[in-house]
Amino acid sequence: MHKAVVITVSDSTARGEREDLSGPAVAETLRKAGFDVIGCETVPDEIAPIKKALTDACAVAAMVVTTGGTGLAARDVTPEATRAVCDRLAEGVAEHMRSEGMKRTPFAALSRGVCGIRGSSLILNLPGSPKGAVESLEAVLILLSHALELLAGNTSHACQQDS
Numbered sequence: 001m002h003k004a005v006v007i008t009v010s011d012s013t014a015r016g017e018r019e020d021l022s023g024p025a026v027a028e029t030l031r032k033a034g035f036d037v038i039g040c041e042t043v044p045d046e047i048a049p050i051k052k053a054l055t056d057a058c059a060v061a062a063m064v065v066t067t068g069g070t071g072l073a074a075r076d077v078t079p080e081a082t083r084a085v086c087d088r089l090a091e092g093v094a095e096h097m098r099s100e101g102m103k104r105t106p107f108a109a110l111s112r113g114v115c116g117i118r119g120s121s122l123i124l125n126l127p128g129s130p131k132g133a134v135e136s137l138e139a140v141l142i143l144l145s146h147a148l149e150l151l152a153g154n155t156s157h158a159c160q161q162d163s
Helices: 022-032 047-058 078-085 091-101 106-110 130-151
Strands: 003-009 036-043 063-067 115-118 121-126
Touching: 003 022, 003 047, 022 036, 022 063, 022 130, 036 047, 047 063, 047 078, 047 115, 047 121, 063 130, 078 115, 078 121, 091 106, 091 115, 091 121, 091 130, 121 130
Parallel strands: 003 036, 003 063, 063 121
Antiparallel strands: 115 121
């Protein structure tokens, strides 16, 4: 069972002005998929706190999932913070989320979320809406366990599914 941390990026939620609906929805989806969610946190839409939360989470969890801050607004800086702490990106994962999302809404193309690797942890940016976050996560769940096995050093590809 892989350990996971969920980070909600939202100014209004960090200030206590709005209830976090996305973080708990993402955490529940991860639990149902067999992840051990060991923490949930909320940070404002600012690069430094996002980077710190990501770095801290990667120190204790193999899977770090953010929700929020992936749009086009000036304060949507989650992808920039994620890129800054990652060693490498896994572009195909984010591309797959957007591709699947565009089957439901053309607005999925506006998501700038990324997926990247820090050490042996995988960081995945999801949209901020509960529905968009859960649908995006569900679109890539099948990939995550295999990706985490590879990052943990299991490169035998025995767990890879045939298409």
